[in-house]
Amino acid sequence: xxxWFSELHTPDxxxxxxxxxxxxSEESEFQRIDVFDSPEFGRxxxxxxxxxxxEKDEFIYHEMITHVAMASKPDVKKVLVIGAGxxxxxxxxxxxxxxxxxxxxxxxxxxxxxxxxxxxxTACGFYDNRVHMHFTDGLKYVRGKENFYDLIIVDSTDPxxxxxxxxxxxxxxxxxxxxxxxGILINQHESPYYENDARACTRAHKRIKSVFENAFVYxxxxxxxxxxxxxxxxxxxxxxTPFDFDKKAWESLGIKTRYYNTDIHTGAFALPTYVRxxxxx
Amino acid sequence: xxxxxxxxxxxxxxxxxxxxxxxFDVPGHKHGKGNPELTAFLxxxxxxxxxxxxxxLDNLIHPVSVIKEAEELAAEAFGAKYCxxxxxxxxxxxxxxxxxxxxxxxxxxxxxxxxxxxxxxLILSGAKPVYVNPGVDDELGIPLGMDFSDIEAAINSHPTAxxxxxxxxxYYGICSDLRAIVKLAHERGMLVLxxxxxxxxxYFNENLPVSAMEAGADMAAxxxxxxxxxxxxxxxxxxxxxxxxxxxxxxxxxxxxxSASYLLMSSLDISRxxxxxxxxxxxxxxxxxxxxxxxxxxxxxGYRAFTSKLKKKAxxxxxxSTKLSVNTLDIGLAGIEVYDKLRDExxxxxxxxxxxxxxCYISDGDRSRDIERLISALADIKRxxxxxxxxxxxxxxxxxAPEAAMTPQSAFYxxxxxxxxxxxxxxxxxxxxxxxxxxxxxxAPGERITKEIIDYISYAKEKGSSLTGTQDMEVRLINVxx
Numbered sequence: 001x002x003x004w005f006s007e008l009h010t011p012d013x014x015x016x017x018x019x020x021x022x023x024x025s026e027e028s029e030f031q032r033i034d035v036f037d038s039p040e041f042g043r044x045x046x047x048x049x050x051x052x053x054x055e056k057d058e059f060i061y062h063e064m065i066t067h068v069a070m071a072s073k074p075d076v077k078k079v080l081v082i083g084a085g086x087x088x089x090x091x092x093x094x095x096x097x098x099x100x101x102x103x104x105x106x107x108x109x110x111x112x113x114x115x116x117x118x119x120x121x122t123a124c125g126f127y128d129n130r131v132h133m134h135f136t137d138g139l140k141y142v143r144g145k146e147n148f149y150d151l152i153i154v155d156s157t158d159p160x161x162x163x164x165x166x167x168x169x170x171x172x173x174x175x176x177x178x179x180x181x182x183g184i185l186i187n188q189h190e191s192p193y194y195e196n197d198a199r200a201c202t203r204a205h206k207r208i209k210s211v212f213e214n215a216f217v218y219x220x221x222x223x224x225x226x227x228x229x230x231x232x233x234x235x236x237x238x239x240x241t242p243f244d245f246d247k248k249a250w251e252s253l254g255i256k257t258r259y260y261n262t263d264i265h266t267g268a269f270a271l272p273t274y275v276r277x278x279x280x281x
Numbered sequence: 282x283x284x285x286x287x288x289x290x291x292x293x294x295x296x297x298x299x300x301x302x303x304x305f306d307v308p309g310h311k312h313g314k315g316n317p318e319l320t321a322f323l324x325x326x327x328x329x330x331x332x333x334x335x336x337x338l339d340n341l342i343h344p345v346s347v348i349k350e351a352e353e354l355a356a357e358a359f360g361a362k363y364c365x366x367x368x369x370x371x372x373x374x375x376x377x378x379x380x381x382x383x384x385x386x387x388x389x390x391x392x393x394x395x396x397x398x399x400x401x402x403l404i405l406s407g408a409k410p411v412y413v414n415p416g417v418d419d420e421l422g423i424p425l426g427m428d429f430s431d432i433e434a435a436i437n438s439h440p441t442a443x444x445x446x447x448x449x450x451x452y453y454g455i456c457s458d459l460r461a462i463v464k465l466a467h468e469r470g471m472l473v474l475x476x477x478x479x480x481x482x483x484y485f486n487e488n489l490p491v492s493a494m495e496a497g498a499d500m501a502a503x504x505x506x507x508x509x510x511x512x513x514x515x516x517x518x519x520x521x522x523x524x525x526x527x528x529x530x531x532x533x534x535x536x537x538x539x540s541a542s543y544l545l546m547s548s549l550d551i552s553r554x555x556x557x558x559x560x561x562x563x564x565x566x567x568x569x570x571x572x573x574x575x576x577x578x579x580x581x582x583g584y585r586a587f588t589s590k591l592k593k594k595a596x597x598x599x600x601x602s603t604k605l606s607v608n609t610l611d612i613g614l615a616g617i618e619v620y621d622k623l624r625d626e627x628x629x630x631x632x633x634x635x636x637x638x639x640x641c642y643i644s645d646g647d648r649s650r651d652i653e654r655l656i657s658a659l660a661d662i663k664r665x666x667x668x669x670x671x672x673x674x675x676x677x678x679x680x681x682a683p684e685a686a687m688t689p690q691s692a693f694y695x696x697x698x699x700x701x702x703x704x705x706x707x708x709x710x711x712x713x714x715x716x717x718x719x720x721x722x723x724x725a726p727g728e729r730i731t732k733e734i735i736d737y738i739s740y741a742k743e744k745g746s747s748l749t750g751t752q753d754m755e756v757r758l759i760n761v762x763x
Contacts, residue, residue: 139653143660144580165650165657169627173661210626 005036005044007051009226010194015051017041017224023118028110030162035118041224045086045119047111048161051224055121058088061188062122063260064220064268065232066092069151069184071250071265072234072242074098076150080178082138082166083155085111090125093153095255102131103149105141107162139165145178152179154187159200167204172211176237185235189217192275193227201231205279208235216242217279218268220259231275242269285358285557289350290550293338294330294543307333307540332543341366341541342534351550358557359484359503360494361519363526365533367502368545371478372398373537374502374518376405378474379446381524381532382500383408386688388442390435392457393680394424394721396476399446400689400713404726407690411439414680415451416596417719421587421608422637422678424719425596426450426457436469444472449480449493449501452633452720453587453640454604455597459496467497472523475501481509482567482603485560489568490599499523508567508603508644511552515545566645567603570652574605574643577656583612583663605641607659613668619659622666627658635717636745676744678719679737684729687762692727697760699753702738705730708761713750716741722750730761 003019017038024035034046042055053061066089070076077100081089085106093102106112112133115123125131134141138156152175157163165171166187175185189204191197209215212235222230234242247262271279304311313320313328320328334340339348348366356364367374375398383389385407391399392415403410413435416425432445445466450456463473475493477483481503483492493501501519505511520529556563575586585608589600609616620634632642641655686709687695697711707730714724716738723734723741738756742748748756 137650137653139650139657140577143653143657162650165654168654168658170654170658170661173665174657177661177664 005038005046007046007049010196013194015224015226017044024114026110026114028108030108033108033111033114035114043119043121044224045115047157050158050161052157053086053088053119053122054224055119057223058086058122059257060220060222060259061225061230062088062092063257064218065089065153065155065186065188067250067255067257067260068218068232068234068242068265068268069153069186070096071247071262072245073150073182073184073240074246074249076184077101078149078151078180079103080105080142080145080149080152081155082106082142082152083157083163084153086115086119086122087112087125088122089153089155090128090131091122092125094125094128094130096253099130102128103134103141104131105134105136105138107135107137109135137165139168139171139174142171142174142178147177147180149179150183152183152185154185156188158190159204167200167207169207169210172208172235176211179237181238182240183237184240185212185233185237187233187235189231189233191225191227191230192278193229197226198278202278202281205233208233211235212237214239214241216269217271217275218242219271219275220268283558285354285554287350287354288547288550288554289347289354290339290543291547293347294332294547297332297337298329304332306335327544330543330547333540338543341368341537341546342539348546351546351553354557355517355549355553356519358553359517359519360492361501362522363520363524363529365518365520365530366541366546366549367516367518367533367537368514368541369516369537370506370514371476371502371504371516372396373533374516375399375476375478376402376536377518377529377533378500378502379403379408379444380406380535381529382444382472382474385690388439389444389446390432390439390442390471391446392424392427392448393683394451394719395446395448396478397713399476400722400725403689404693405690407688408443409685409688410725411435411442412683414682415721417678417680417721418594418596419677422635422719423453423455423606424451424721425594426455426598427462428596429458429461429598432457432462433465436465436471440469442471444474446474446476447493447498449475449477449483450490450599450601450604452479453606453638454479454601455591456490456599456601457596458598459491459493459498463497472500473498477501478504479507479601479604481505481507481556482560482564483601485556486564486568489564489603490601494519494521497521500529505549505552508642509552509556510644510646512545512548515549517549563645564603567643570645570647570649571603571605571643574641574652574656578607578659581656581660581663583667583669584609584659585611603643605643606638607641608638610637611669612663613671614662614666618666619662622662623655623658627654627661629655629658635720636747676741676746678721680721681723681731681733681737683725684731685727686729687727689726692762696763698763699758699760701757702735702759705759705761706732706735711760711762712752714738714748714756714759715750717747717749724750724759730759
């Protein structure tokens with residue numbers, strides 16, 4: 001017997017993962033939620049058929065969406081995470097004792113429940129008492145905040161689906177308003193490789209740059225995402241940049257990581273020429 | 282089974298497709314095979330049902346089978362005696378309604394802020410307009426409805442008028458007292474015609490203003506394609522029992538195409554079914570969405586969304602709460618500036634913007650995430666572009682009762698000459714001069730230009746109103762009757 005999960009990365013390219021068991025499937029108010037077990041990637045979560053995370057490679061995404069900002073701005077106290085239904089970003093954030101408060105705006109409560117039941121590896125992040133869950137539209141949540149957060153992480157799905165409002169000028173503008181001076185916005189920035197993703201990527205960057213003066217892009221290698229080459233955005237309100245950071249200070253925290261390190265931090269901002277050109281168009 | 286569950290015209294098209302008829306008739310694209318590029322663009326389904334009239338599909342000019350049944354079902358759904366499918370937009374429905382009601386030299390009472398299609402139909406028919414001042418809210422810069430006492434005065438002073446035309450509602454959602462107007466007009470032997478281009482939902486929800494047919498009006502032009510879900514350019518003309526349906530059909534056929542589109546007609550059929558079966562739920566959803574948006578916009582501050590509180594004003598008998606109209610003066614931006622920013626910077630297209638307001642069209646096709654985008658964009662625009670220090674006062678609008686020297690028809694066809702506006706006192710205008718805000722014509726073809734009007738035009742320009750209508754884009758020159 002062979003069962004394969006397949007995701008089309010373009011109409012002409014797909015990634016298939018052999019499935020051992022289909023653990024869970026449901027249709028929530030917002031999307032279809034599935035959990036599978038696989039021999040190669042362990043347990044994995046998909047939303048509307050799109051890969052969200054696998055047990056085997058989620059550490060890359062979650063470390064890179066969190067530690068680059070935290071090393072650049074060690075005094076982060078108040079964090080807003082938008083999306084984050086699997087808890088992985090929270091798991092990484094809660095390793096910093098200096099953070100006081102984490103708000104989470106996740107639109108789909110069912111994703112959180114499913115992850116708590118089947119994906120302990122990331123859902124452990126939900127149980128820290130600094131974490132405050134708000135089940136609401138991220139765009140709506142951030143609209144009500146002003147000059148408050150030191151860090152906003154947009155851990156969203158793709159720009160075609162429930163997360164599409166999180167790739168808009170109005171969202172970035174309201175995030176800028178919600179950040180305190182010197183605050184950072186990190187967003188997952190899609191892949192530069194396939195044409196459709198690349199267009200989304202260019203558009204997101206252009207929109208962020210229309211709102212934030214300091215907007216940078218960095219990359220990571222995530223095997224189960226389309227093309228495996230993934231980008232993140234780093235936007236600063238005020239003078240903050242990711243380049244001039246205190247390596248020793250971060251290392252002295254003793255946070256053990258598997259992908260992130262202070263050399264990767266610097267190197268991740270060195271982009272291939274075609275990506276640079278894409279972002280400049 | 283509920284009769285309204287049927288879609289006779291759409292079902293006939295489906296049967297036609299399944300019968301795999303070999304076409305040796307028009308259209309020449311032959312189910313798309315003769316134009317693969319167009320088929321690739323629009324899709325095979327569209328091409329399959331873009332067909333010509335034939336026995337099994339009936340004929341809009343003289344309907345006897347499936348189109349007739351579809352029109353009868355629509356009449357029933359809208360509480361009308363008769364219904365005619367129109368494929369030339371609501372413009373054609375309004376024109377047919379007016380052409381059938383008033384002939385050359387006869388009078389029709391109408392608000393000054395009627396849609397252009399109504400005045401154009403006077404050019405076609407040769408009828409004389411009797412205008413009623415719609416009243417203007419100077420704070421919001423919008424025209425209101427007609428006050429009943431003004432209608433009464435017009436009816437008393439023009440007792441031989443044949444018809445009264447009413448906007449139900451206006452673009453901004455404002456309604457006049459239609460029941461009272463119908464009662465008085467009928468007592469005096471006049472027909473009541475309603476322009477319901479923006480009133481489809483009134484037929485399906487008792488919490489909305491009264492519909493024309495419910496109020497007893499004789500004819501109504503309903504843009505099913507605006508808020509009823511059908512394809513652009515498809516519309517309904519409804520008629521009550523006082524109307525001679527055969528004559529009305531003959532009038533419609535004067536200007537309507539002999540090759541009516543089955544795409545448009547089937548969209549009317551399918552949309553009518555949906556409204557008849559689910560209209561209450563659909564309009565409840567729209568009201569809820571619009572109410573939510575109004576509350577959230579209020580929280581942003583600065584913007585003022587119109588609410589049913591408008592009803593306290595004279596000239597506002599009722600307010601259509603499905604309309605999301607917002608005044609922008611307090612954030613120091615013109616409505617049109619917000620409109621442009623939403624499109625250019627936020628990829629959000631709204632219905633329109635004028636100097637003081639903008640309007641978003643809400644339907645049950647709006648997803649909550651789209652509403653959140655709209656509201657967040659408005660918050661962002663206020664924060665990033667608002668100029669609260671810029672205090673803007675709108676013009677104090679003044680209603681100058683027009684003096685009709687000729688009918689619109691004779692002025693339109695007269696020899697004209699072009700003069701600078703300042704030199705035209707005493708002449709007869711051959712053109713329109715529209716002023717936004719408040720969206721009321723200052724001059725229409727056939728009207729005498731006075732010193733007062735010339736002064737008002739220069740005042741309106743000075744106050745930043747947008748003037749349109751003349752062939753001269755700058756509105757410095759105007760065509761007058763030679």
